[in-house]
Amino acid sequence: MNFFALLGKAFLKVICDCGGIFIFFLQSFFYFFTRPFRIGLLIKYMEFIGVNSFLVVFLTSLFSGMVTAYQVNIALAKVGSQSVLGGVVALTLTRELGPVLTAVVVIARAGSAISAELGSMRITEQIDALKIMAVNPIQYLVSPRLWAGILVLPLLTAIADLVGIAGGYIVGAFLVHIDPGILTARMIDMVELKDIMSGIYKSIFFGAFLVTVCGYKGYYASGGAEGVGRATTEAVVISTVGILISDYILTTIFF
Amino acid sequence: MINIKDLKKSFDGFEVLRGVNLIIPANQITFIMGQSGTGKSVLIKHIVGLLKPDSGEIWFDNQDITKLSEKELQKIRKKIGFLFQEGALFDSMTVKENVMFPLKEHFKMSKKEIEEKAEELLSVVNLLEAKDKYPSELSGGMRKRAALARTLALQPQIVLFDEPTTGLDPILQVSIMELIKDLKERYSLTCVVISHDVPLAFKFADRIAFLHQGKILVEGTPEEIKTIDEPFIRNFIESALI
Numbered sequence: 001m002n003f004f005a006l007l008g009k010a011f012l013k014v015i016c017d018c019g020g021i022f023i024f025f026l027q028s029f030f031y032f033f034t035r036p037f038r039i040g041l042l043i044k045y046m047e048f049i050g051v052n053s054f055l056v057v058f059l060t061s062l063f064s065g066m067v068t069a070y071q072v073n074i075a076l077a078k079v080g081s082q083s084v085l086g087g088v089v090a091l092t093l094t095r096e097l098g099p100v101l102t103a104v105v106v107i108a109r110a111g112s113a114i115s116a117e118l119g120s121m122r123i124t125e126q127i128d129a130l131k132i133m134a135v136n137p138i139q140y141l142v143s144p145r146l147w148a149g150i151l152v153l154p155l156l157t158a159i160a161d162l163v164g165i166a167g168g169y170i171v172g173a174f175l176v177h178i179d180p181g182i183l184t185a186r187m188i189d190m191v192e193l194k195d196i197m198s199g200i201y202k203s204i205f206f207g208a209f210l211v212t213v214c215g216y217k218g219y220y221a222s223g224g225a226e227g228v229g230r231a232t233t234e235a236v237v238i239s240t241v242g243i244l245i246s247d248y249i250l251t252t253i254f255f
Numbered sequence: 256m257i258n259i260k261d262l263k264k265s266f267d268g269f270e271v272l273r274g275v276n277l278i279i280p281a282n283q284i285t286f287i288m289g290q291s292g293t294g295k296s297v298l299i300k301h302i303v304g305l306l307k308p309d310s311g312e313i314w315f316d317n318q319d320i321t322k323l324s325e326k327e328l329q330k331i332r333k334k335i336g337f338l339f340q341e342g343a344l345f346d347s348m349t350v351k352e353n354v355m356f357p358l359k360e361h362f363k364m365s366k367k368e369i370e371e372k373a374e375e376l377l378s379v380v381n382l383l384e385a386k387d388k389y390p391s392e393l394s395g396g397m398r399k400r401a402a403l404a405r406t407l408a409l410q411p412q413i414v415l416f417d418e419p420t421t422g423l424d425p426i427l428q429v430s431i432m433e434l435i436k437d438l439k440e441r442y443s444l445t446c447v448v449i450s451h452d453v454p455l456a457f458k459f460a461d462r463i464a465f466l467h468q469g470k471i472l473v474e475g476t477p478e479e480i481k482t483i484d485e486p487f488i489r490n491f492i493e494s495a496l497i
Binding site: 126 | 305333337339346
Protein backbone atom coordinates (compact mmCIF):
# COMPACT_ATOMS: atom_id res chain seq x y z
CA MET A 1 0.00 0.00 0.00
CA ASN A 2 1.46 3.37 -0.95
CA PHE A 3 1.92 6.33 1.36
CA PHE A 4 -1.18 8.21 0.24
CA ALA A 5 -3.41 5.16 0.60
CA LEU A 6 -2.15 4.67 4.17
CA LEU A 7 -2.67 8.36 4.89
CA GLY A 8 -6.19 8.18 3.49
CA LYS A 9 -6.98 5.06 5.52
CA ALA A 10 -5.72 6.69 8.72
CA PHE A 11 -7.70 9.85 7.95
CA LEU A 12 -10.88 7.86 7.35
CA LYS A 13 -10.37 6.00 10.64
CA VAL A 14 -10.05 9.31 12.49
CA ILE A 15 -13.21 10.65 10.84
CA CYS A 16 -15.13 7.43 11.63
CA ASP A 17 -13.90 7.49 15.24
CA CYS A 18 -14.92 11.14 15.67
CA GLY A 19 -18.39 10.43 14.26
CA GLY A 20 -18.70 7.28 16.37
CA ILE A 21 -17.66 9.09 19.55
CA PHE A 22 -20.13 11.92 18.89
CA ILE A 23 -23.05 9.52 18.29
CA PHE A 24 -22.01 7.54 21.37
CA PHE A 25 -22.05 10.77 23.39
CA LEU A 26 -25.53 11.73 22.17
CA GLN A 27 -26.91 8.26 22.95
CA SER A 28 -25.33 8.19 26.41
CA PHE A 29 -26.47 11.74 27.16
CA PHE A 30 -30.13 11.30 26.21
CA TYR A 31 -30.66 7.65 27.25
CA PHE A 32 -30.23 8.82 30.83
CA PHE A 33 -33.68 10.37 30.62
CA THR A 34 -35.33 7.14 29.49
CA ARG A 35 -36.87 4.57 31.84
CA PRO A 36 -35.80 2.92 34.02
CA PHE A 37 -33.95 5.85 35.56
CA ARG A 38 -30.51 4.86 36.87
CA ILE A 39 -30.26 7.13 39.91
CA GLY A 40 -28.62 4.45 42.08
CA LEU A 41 -25.95 3.86 39.47
CA LEU A 42 -25.46 7.62 39.05
CA ILE A 43 -24.72 7.97 42.76
CA LYS A 44 -22.43 4.92 42.67
CA TYR A 45 -20.39 6.38 39.80
CA MET A 46 -20.36 9.85 41.33
CA GLU A 47 -18.68 8.24 44.29
CA PHE A 48 -16.32 6.29 42.06
CA ILE A 49 -15.31 9.24 39.86
CA GLY A 50 -15.65 11.98 42.46
CA VAL A 51 -15.24 10.91 46.06
CA ASN A 52 -12.59 8.31 45.29
CA SER A 53 -10.59 10.84 43.25
CA PHE A 54 -10.67 13.46 46.00
CA LEU A 55 -7.36 12.61 47.66
CA VAL A 56 -5.42 12.48 44.39
CA VAL A 57 -6.96 15.75 43.20
CA PHE A 58 -6.22 17.32 46.61
CA LEU A 59 -2.54 16.35 46.54
CA THR A 60 -2.06 17.20 42.86
CA SER A 61 -3.63 20.63 43.13
CA LEU A 62 -1.93 21.45 46.46
CA PHE A 63 1.56 20.82 45.13
CA SER A 64 0.76 22.34 41.73
CA GLY A 65 -0.37 25.52 43.51
CA MET A 66 2.77 25.49 45.63
CA VAL A 67 5.19 24.96 42.75
CA THR A 68 3.38 27.54 40.60
CA ALA A 69 3.70 30.11 43.38
CA TYR A 70 7.36 29.25 43.85
CA GLN A 71 8.23 29.56 40.15
CA VAL A 72 6.09 32.62 39.48
CA ASN A 73 7.65 34.35 42.48
CA ILE A 74 11.12 33.88 40.96
CA ALA A 75 9.92 35.42 37.68
CA LEU A 76 8.10 38.29 39.41
CA ALA A 77 11.10 39.04 41.61
CA LYS A 78 13.10 39.88 38.48
CA VAL A 79 10.70 42.72 37.65
CA GLY A 80 9.90 43.63 41.27
CA SER A 81 6.23 42.69 41.09
CA GLN A 82 6.02 40.04 43.79
CA SER A 83 2.99 41.73 45.24
CA VAL A 84 0.78 40.32 42.47
CA LEU A 85 1.85 36.73 43.21
CA GLY A 86 -1.45 35.80 44.87
CA GLY A 87 -3.50 37.06 41.94
CA VAL A 88 -1.33 35.38 39.31
CA VAL A 89 -1.45 32.03 41.10
CA ALA A 90 -5.21 32.24 41.61
CA LEU A 91 -5.80 33.17 37.96
CA THR A 92 -3.57 30.35 36.71
CA LEU A 93 -5.38 27.86 38.88
CA THR A 94 -8.96 28.90 38.28
CA ARG A 95 -8.60 29.41 34.55
CA GLU A 96 -6.25 26.58 33.56
CA LEU A 97 -4.53 24.38 36.08
CA GLY A 98 -7.57 23.53 38.19
CA PRO A 99 -9.78 22.12 35.43
CA VAL A 100 -6.99 20.58 33.35
CA LEU A 101 -5.15 18.88 36.20
CA THR A 102 -8.40 17.58 37.65
CA ALA A 103 -9.41 16.13 34.30
CA VAL A 104 -6.01 14.49 33.79
CA VAL A 105 -6.11 12.98 37.27
CA VAL A 106 -9.64 11.66 36.70
CA ILE A 107 -8.62 10.18 33.34
CA ALA A 108 -5.72 8.37 34.99
CA ARG A 109 -7.75 7.11 37.93
CA ALA A 110 -11.31 6.64 36.68
CA GLY A 111 -11.20 6.99 32.88
CA SER A 112 -8.75 4.12 32.46
CA ALA A 113 -10.86 1.98 34.81
CA ILE A 114 -14.04 2.74 32.84
CA SER A 115 -12.34 1.77 29.60
CA ALA A 116 -10.84 -1.43 31.03
CA GLU A 117 -14.09 -2.50 32.72
CA LEU A 118 -16.25 -1.96 29.63
CA GLY A 119 -13.60 -3.57 27.42
CA SER A 120 -13.50 -6.61 29.65
CA MET A 121 -17.31 -6.80 29.59
CA ARG A 122 -17.27 -6.57 25.81
CA ILE A 123 -14.80 -9.41 25.23
CA THR A 124 -16.52 -11.71 27.76
CA GLU A 125 -19.88 -11.06 26.04
CA GLN A 126 -21.37 -9.41 29.14
CA ILE A 127 -22.48 -6.43 27.02
CA ASP A 128 -24.22 -8.82 24.61
CA ALA A 129 -25.77 -10.54 27.63
CA LEU A 130 -27.30 -7.21 28.68
CA LYS A 131 -28.80 -6.82 25.20
CA ILE A 132 -30.16 -10.35 25.33
CA MET A 133 -31.86 -9.52 28.63
CA ALA A 134 -33.56 -6.58 26.91
CA VAL A 135 -31.43 -4.04 28.78
CA ASN A 136 -29.96 -1.19 26.76
CA PRO A 137 -26.20 -1.50 27.51
CA ILE A 138 -25.40 2.15 26.79
CA GLN A 139 -28.23 3.32 29.02
CA TYR A 140 -27.16 0.94 31.81
CA LEU A 141 -23.38 1.12 31.56
CA VAL A 142 -22.45 4.46 30.04
CA SER A 143 -25.21 7.03 30.70
CA PRO A 144 -24.84 7.05 34.51
CA ARG A 145 -21.05 7.28 34.19
CA LEU A 146 -21.34 10.14 31.69
CA TRP A 147 -23.67 12.13 33.94
CA ALA A 148 -21.53 11.34 36.96
CA GLY A 149 -18.56 12.81 35.08
CA ILE A 150 -20.54 15.89 34.05
CA LEU A 151 -21.75 16.51 37.61
CA VAL A 152 -18.63 15.62 39.54
CA LEU A 153 -15.83 17.24 37.52
CA PRO A 154 -16.96 20.82 38.33
CA LEU A 155 -17.05 19.93 42.04
CA LEU A 156 -13.59 18.40 41.92
CA THR A 157 -12.35 21.41 39.95
CA ALA A 158 -13.74 23.81 42.55
CA ILE A 159 -11.90 21.84 45.24
CA ALA A 160 -8.72 21.82 43.13
CA ASP A 161 -8.97 25.62 42.69
CA LEU A 162 -9.39 26.13 46.42
CA VAL A 163 -6.65 23.73 47.48
CA GLY A 164 -4.26 25.00 44.79
CA ILE A 165 -4.79 28.60 45.88
CA ALA A 166 -4.22 27.54 49.47
CA GLY A 167 -0.96 25.87 48.39
CA GLY A 168 0.09 29.07 46.62
CA TYR A 169 -0.83 31.07 49.71
CA ILE A 170 1.29 28.81 51.95
CA VAL A 171 4.35 29.26 49.72
CA GLY A 172 3.71 32.99 49.25
CA ALA A 173 3.09 33.78 52.91
CA PHE A 174 5.42 31.38 54.71
CA LEU A 175 8.21 30.50 52.28
CA VAL A 176 8.87 33.62 50.22
CA HIS A 177 7.43 35.91 52.92
CA ILE A 178 5.01 38.09 51.02
CA ASP A 179 2.59 39.92 53.25
CA PRO A 180 -0.51 37.68 53.64
CA GLY A 181 -2.79 40.71 53.41
CA ILE A 182 -1.30 41.75 50.06
CA LEU A 183 -1.48 38.16 48.78
CA THR A 184 -5.16 37.94 49.62
CA ALA A 185 -5.99 41.42 48.39
CA ARG A 186 -4.39 40.80 44.99
CA MET A 187 -6.28 37.52 44.66
CA ILE A 188 -9.55 39.33 45.29
CA ASP A 189 -8.59 42.23 42.97
CA MET A 190 -7.43 40.17 40.04
CA VAL A 191 -9.76 37.17 40.03
CA GLU A 192 -13.24 37.80 38.70
CA LEU A 193 -16.23 35.50 38.77
CA LYS A 194 -15.77 35.00 35.02
CA ASP A 195 -12.32 33.47 35.64
CA ILE A 196 -13.69 30.94 38.09
CA MET A 197 -16.72 30.13 35.96
CA SER A 198 -14.65 29.64 32.79
CA GLY A 199 -12.74 26.90 34.62
CA ILE A 200 -15.97 25.35 35.85
CA TYR A 201 -17.50 25.39 32.35
CA LYS A 202 -14.36 23.79 30.99
CA SER A 203 -14.58 21.07 33.63
CA ILE A 204 -18.17 20.24 32.59
CA PHE A 205 -16.92 19.75 29.03
CA PHE A 206 -13.90 17.74 30.22
CA GLY A 207 -16.11 15.48 32.35
CA ALA A 208 -18.35 14.69 29.38
CA PHE A 209 -15.39 14.33 27.03
CA LEU A 210 -13.27 11.99 29.12
CA VAL A 211 -16.11 9.63 30.02
CA THR A 212 -17.33 9.55 26.42
CA VAL A 213 -13.89 8.76 24.97
CA CYS A 214 -12.96 6.21 27.65
CA GLY A 215 -16.42 4.64 27.50
CA TYR A 216 -16.39 4.47 23.69
CA LYS A 217 -12.97 2.86 23.51
CA GLY A 218 -13.88 0.25 26.11
CA TYR A 219 -17.38 -0.39 24.77
CA TYR A 220 -16.10 -1.18 21.29
CA ALA A 221 -12.93 -3.02 22.37
CA SER A 222 -12.05 -6.17 20.47
CA GLY A 223 -9.21 -8.66 20.29
CA GLY A 224 -9.17 -10.33 23.69
CA ALA A 225 -7.08 -9.22 26.67
CA GLU A 226 -4.59 -7.48 24.39
CA GLY A 227 -7.46 -5.57 22.82
CA VAL A 228 -8.65 -4.36 26.22
CA GLY A 229 -5.12 -3.13 27.01
CA ARG A 230 -4.92 -1.38 23.65
CA ALA A 231 -8.36 0.21 24.10
CA THR A 232 -7.42 1.48 27.57
CA THR A 233 -4.15 2.99 26.33
CA GLU A 234 -5.91 4.65 23.40
CA ALA A 235 -8.64 5.96 25.71
CA VAL A 236 -6.12 7.57 28.07
CA VAL A 237 -3.98 9.03 25.27
CA ILE A 238 -6.89 10.38 23.20
CA SER A 239 -8.75 11.86 26.16
CA THR A 240 -5.62 13.47 27.65
CA VAL A 241 -4.47 14.99 24.37
CA GLY A 242 -8.06 15.92 23.51
CA ILE A 243 -8.46 17.76 26.80
CA LEU A 244 -5.26 19.75 26.30
CA ILE A 245 -6.29 20.71 22.76
CA SER A 246 -9.86 21.54 23.71
CA ASP A 247 -8.58 23.55 26.69
CA TYR A 248 -6.78 25.87 24.29
CA ILE A 249 -9.85 26.16 22.06
CA LEU A 250 -12.16 26.85 25.01
CA THR A 251 -9.72 29.44 26.40
CA THR A 252 -9.77 31.32 23.10
CA ILE A 253 -13.57 31.20 23.12
CA PHE A 254 -13.96 32.38 26.73
CA PHE A 255 -11.35 35.17 26.62
CA MET B 256 -41.79 -21.53 15.76
CA ILE B 257 -38.95 -19.70 14.04
CA ASN B 258 -38.79 -19.54 10.27
CA ILE B 259 -35.45 -18.56 8.74
CA LYS B 260 -35.63 -17.66 5.06
CA ASP B 261 -32.63 -17.28 2.73
CA LEU B 262 -30.41 -15.69 5.39
CA LYS B 263 -27.11 -14.30 4.12
CA LYS B 264 -24.26 -12.72 6.05
CA SER B 265 -20.72 -11.71 5.09
CA PHE B 266 -17.84 -10.40 7.16
CA ASP B 267 -15.20 -8.35 5.32
CA GLY B 268 -16.28 -9.87 2.01
CA PHE B 269 -16.24 -13.44 3.34
CA GLU B 270 -19.64 -15.11 3.01
CA VAL B 271 -20.42 -17.00 6.22
CA LEU B 272 -24.12 -17.62 5.65
CA ARG B 273 -25.03 -18.15 2.00
CA GLY B 274 -28.79 -18.51 2.15
CA VAL B 275 -29.87 -20.42 5.24
CA ASN B 276 -33.42 -21.81 5.17
CA LEU B 277 -34.58 -23.49 8.36
CA ILE B 278 -37.77 -23.98 10.34
CA ILE B 279 -37.30 -24.41 14.09
CA PRO B 280 -40.42 -26.11 15.47
CA ALA B 281 -41.93 -25.09 18.80
CA ASN B 282 -41.47 -27.13 21.98
CA GLN B 283 -38.70 -29.26 20.54
CA ILE B 284 -34.93 -29.49 20.88
CA THR B 285 -33.29 -28.63 17.57
CA PHE B 286 -29.56 -29.24 17.25
CA ILE B 287 -27.65 -27.15 14.72
CA MET B 288 -24.46 -28.97 13.89
CA GLY B 289 -21.52 -28.46 11.60
CA GLN B 290 -17.79 -27.96 11.48
CA SER B 291 -16.07 -25.22 13.45
CA GLY B 292 -16.22 -21.86 11.71
CA THR B 293 -19.25 -22.67 9.56
CA GLY B 294 -21.32 -19.91 11.13
CA LYS B 295 -23.50 -21.76 13.65
CA SER B 296 -23.05 -19.08 16.33
CA VAL B 297 -23.46 -16.37 13.68
CA LEU B 298 -26.78 -17.96 12.72
CA ILE B 299 -28.25 -17.98 16.24
CA LYS B 300 -26.97 -14.48 16.97
CA HIS B 301 -29.20 -13.33 14.10
CA ILE B 302 -32.21 -14.89 15.82
CA VAL B 303 -31.84 -12.55 18.81
CA GLY B 304 -30.83 -9.58 16.69
CA LEU B 305 -27.24 -9.40 17.93
CA LEU B 306 -26.28 -9.45 14.26
CA LYS B 307 -28.10 -8.00 11.27
CA PRO B 308 -28.09 -10.06 8.07
CA ASP B 309 -27.08 -8.76 4.64
CA SER B 310 -30.35 -10.21 3.35
CA GLY B 311 -33.01 -12.73 4.31
CA GLU B 312 -35.75 -12.95 6.90
CA ILE B 313 -36.29 -14.49 10.34
CA TRP B 314 -39.95 -14.83 11.30
CA PHE B 315 -41.02 -15.19 14.91
CA ASP B 316 -44.34 -14.16 16.46
CA ASN B 317 -45.60 -12.93 13.05
CA GLN B 318 -42.72 -10.47 12.82
CA ASP B 319 -39.59 -10.38 10.71
CA ILE B 320 -36.91 -9.95 13.39
CA THR B 321 -34.36 -8.67 10.89
CA LYS B 322 -36.48 -5.57 10.21
CA LEU B 323 -37.03 -4.59 13.83
CA SER B 324 -35.45 -1.56 15.48
CA GLU B 325 -33.35 -1.99 18.62
CA LYS B 326 -36.31 -0.87 20.74
CA GLU B 327 -38.68 -3.38 19.11
CA LEU B 328 -36.05 -6.09 19.48
CA GLN B 329 -36.08 -5.59 23.25
CA LYS B 330 -39.64 -6.97 23.36
CA ILE B 331 -38.60 -10.01 21.31
CA ARG B 332 -35.56 -10.61 23.51
CA LYS B 333 -37.77 -11.07 26.54
CA LYS B 334 -39.20 -14.09 24.71
CA ILE B 335 -35.91 -15.49 23.41
CA GLY B 336 -33.18 -16.43 25.88
CA PHE B 337 -29.58 -16.97 24.86
CA LEU B 338 -27.02 -19.04 26.71
CA PHE B 339 -23.52 -17.89 25.81
CA GLN B 340 -20.72 -20.41 25.45
CA GLU B 341 -18.85 -19.07 28.48
CA GLY B 342 -22.01 -18.02 30.31
CA ALA B 343 -21.36 -14.25 30.08
CA LEU B 344 -22.19 -13.87 33.76
CA PHE B 345 -21.55 -10.45 35.27
CA ASP B 346 -18.28 -10.99 37.09
CA SER B 347 -18.89 -8.18 39.57
CA MET B 348 -22.06 -9.90 40.86
CA THR B 349 -22.61 -13.13 42.77
CA VAL B 350 -24.50 -15.99 41.17
CA LYS B 351 -27.70 -14.98 42.96
CA GLU B 352 -27.30 -11.32 41.98
CA ASN B 353 -26.80 -12.41 38.38
CA VAL B 354 -30.10 -14.28 38.45
CA MET B 355 -31.82 -11.40 40.24
CA PHE B 356 -30.63 -8.90 37.64
CA PRO B 357 -33.22 -9.55 34.86
CA LEU B 358 -35.95 -9.90 37.51
CA LYS B 359 -35.11 -6.46 38.91
CA GLU B 360 -35.01 -4.98 35.43
CA HIS B 361 -38.28 -6.32 34.10
CA PHE B 362 -40.62 -7.35 36.90
CA LYS B 363 -42.38 -5.26 39.50
CA MET B 364 -41.62 -7.47 42.46
CA SER B 365 -40.47 -6.77 45.99
CA LYS B 366 -36.85 -7.46 46.89
CA LYS B 367 -37.94 -10.48 48.91
CA GLU B 368 -39.95 -11.90 45.99
CA ILE B 369 -37.03 -11.36 43.64
CA GLU B 370 -34.67 -13.16 46.02
CA GLU B 371 -37.12 -16.05 46.41
CA LYS B 372 -37.59 -16.35 42.65
CA ALA B 373 -33.81 -16.29 42.08
CA GLU B 374 -33.31 -19.03 44.67
CA GLU B 375 -36.09 -21.08 43.08
CA LEU B 376 -34.40 -20.80 39.68
CA LEU B 377 -31.05 -21.74 41.18
CA SER B 378 -32.70 -24.80 42.74
CA VAL B 379 -34.06 -25.79 39.35
CA VAL B 380 -30.51 -25.87 37.95
CA ASN B 381 -29.12 -27.44 41.17
CA LEU B 382 -26.92 -24.50 42.04
CA LEU B 383 -28.46 -23.10 45.18
CA GLU B 384 -25.40 -23.98 47.27
CA ALA B 385 -23.26 -21.69 45.09
CA LYS B 386 -25.62 -18.69 45.22
CA ASP B 387 -23.14 -16.43 47.04
CA LYS B 388 -20.14 -17.31 44.92
CA TYR B 389 -18.72 -15.10 42.19
CA PRO B 390 -18.48 -16.42 38.61
CA SER B 391 -14.68 -16.64 38.88
CA GLU B 392 -15.12 -19.17 41.71
CA LEU B 393 -17.30 -21.51 39.62
CA SER B 394 -16.36 -24.46 37.43
CA GLY B 395 -17.32 -24.45 33.74
CA GLY B 396 -20.42 -26.56 34.32
CA MET B 397 -21.57 -24.44 37.26
CA ARG B 398 -21.12 -21.26 35.20
CA LYS B 399 -23.32 -22.67 32.45
CA ARG B 400 -25.99 -23.69 34.96
CA ALA B 401 -25.91 -20.26 36.59
CA ALA B 402 -26.23 -18.62 33.18
CA LEU B 403 -29.13 -20.94 32.41
CA ALA B 404 -30.91 -19.90 35.62
CA ARG B 405 -30.42 -16.25 34.65
CA THR B 406 -31.75 -16.96 31.14
CA LEU B 407 -34.86 -18.64 32.57
CA ALA B 408 -35.59 -15.66 34.81
CA LEU B 409 -37.26 -13.83 31.92
CA GLN B 410 -39.52 -16.83 31.27
CA PRO B 411 -38.55 -17.12 27.60
CA GLN B 412 -40.45 -19.19 25.05
CA ILE B 413 -37.26 -20.05 23.22
CA VAL B 414 -33.73 -20.62 24.52
CA LEU B 415 -30.72 -20.63 22.21
CA PHE B 416 -27.74 -22.57 23.56
CA ASP B 417 -24.33 -21.75 22.09
CA GLU B 418 -22.27 -24.91 22.62
CA PRO B 419 -23.60 -25.63 26.11
CA THR B 420 -21.48 -28.75 26.58
CA THR B 421 -18.16 -27.65 25.10
CA GLY B 422 -15.27 -27.93 27.53
CA LEU B 423 -17.14 -30.19 29.95
CA ASP B 424 -16.38 -33.81 30.82
CA PRO B 425 -18.76 -36.47 29.36
CA ILE B 426 -20.72 -36.89 32.60
CA LEU B 427 -21.30 -33.14 32.92
CA GLN B 428 -22.20 -32.93 29.22
CA VAL B 429 -24.96 -35.47 29.72
CA SER B 430 -26.11 -33.80 32.94
CA ILE B 431 -26.36 -30.39 31.19
CA MET B 432 -28.30 -31.92 28.31
CA GLU B 433 -30.62 -33.74 30.72
CA LEU B 434 -31.19 -30.43 32.47
CA ILE B 435 -32.03 -28.78 29.14
CA LYS B 436 -34.45 -31.59 28.31
CA ASP B 437 -36.03 -31.37 31.76
CA LEU B 438 -36.45 -27.58 31.42
CA LYS B 439 -37.96 -28.01 27.97
CA GLU B 440 -40.62 -30.26 29.46
CA ARG B 441 -41.15 -28.16 32.59
CA TYR B 442 -41.46 -24.76 30.86
CA SER B 443 -42.59 -25.93 27.36
CA LEU B 444 -39.47 -24.39 25.88
CA THR B 445 -38.29 -24.39 22.32
CA CYS B 446 -34.57 -25.16 22.48
CA VAL B 447 -31.95 -24.54 19.82
CA VAL B 448 -28.60 -26.12 20.62
CA ILE B 449 -25.36 -25.43 18.78
CA SER B 450 -23.10 -28.43 19.14
CA HIS B 451 -20.46 -30.63 17.52
CA ASP B 452 -21.36 -33.59 19.68
CA VAL B 453 -22.97 -36.28 17.55
CA PRO B 454 -23.79 -38.82 20.33
CA LEU B 455 -25.45 -36.10 22.42
CA ALA B 456 -27.42 -34.90 19.42
CA PHE B 457 -28.65 -38.40 18.63
CA LYS B 458 -29.64 -38.92 22.27
CA PHE B 459 -31.34 -35.59 23.04
CA ALA B 460 -32.36 -33.88 19.78
CA ASP B 461 -35.86 -33.91 18.39
CA ARG B 462 -34.49 -32.52 15.15
CA ILE B 463 -30.98 -32.02 13.78
CA ALA B 464 -29.88 -29.53 11.12
CA PHE B 465 -26.42 -29.59 9.54
CA LEU B 466 -24.91 -26.29 8.50
CA HIS B 467 -22.30 -26.72 5.80
CA GLN B 468 -20.69 -24.12 3.54
CA GLY B 469 -23.13 -21.46 4.68
CA LYS B 470 -26.31 -23.45 4.02
CA ILE B 471 -28.43 -26.05 5.76
CA LEU B 472 -27.25 -29.22 4.07
CA VAL B 473 -29.75 -31.62 5.64
CA GLU B 474 -32.37 -31.44 8.37
CA GLY B 475 -34.48 -34.08 10.05
CA THR B 476 -35.03 -36.28 13.07
CA PRO B 477 -32.02 -38.18 14.49
CA GLU B 478 -33.33 -41.38 12.91
CA GLU B 479 -33.58 -39.70 9.50
CA ILE B 480 -30.10 -38.20 9.84
CA LYS B 481 -28.62 -41.62 10.71
CA THR B 482 -29.86 -43.05 7.42
CA ILE B 483 -28.98 -40.13 5.13
CA ASP B 484 -26.47 -41.08 2.48
CA GLU B 485 -24.65 -37.81 2.03
CA PRO B 486 -20.81 -37.98 2.01
CA PHE B 487 -20.20 -34.98 4.32
CA ILE B 488 -22.81 -36.08 6.85
CA ARG B 489 -21.56 -39.67 6.88
CA ASN B 490 -17.97 -38.45 7.31
CA PHE B 491 -18.98 -36.06 10.13
CA ILE B 492 -20.96 -38.72 12.00
CA GLU B 493 -18.42 -41.49 11.54
CA SER B 494 -15.53 -39.23 12.58
CA ALA B 495 -17.41 -38.32 15.74
CA LEU B 496 -18.18 -41.93 16.58
CA ILE B 497 -14.60 -43.24 16.19
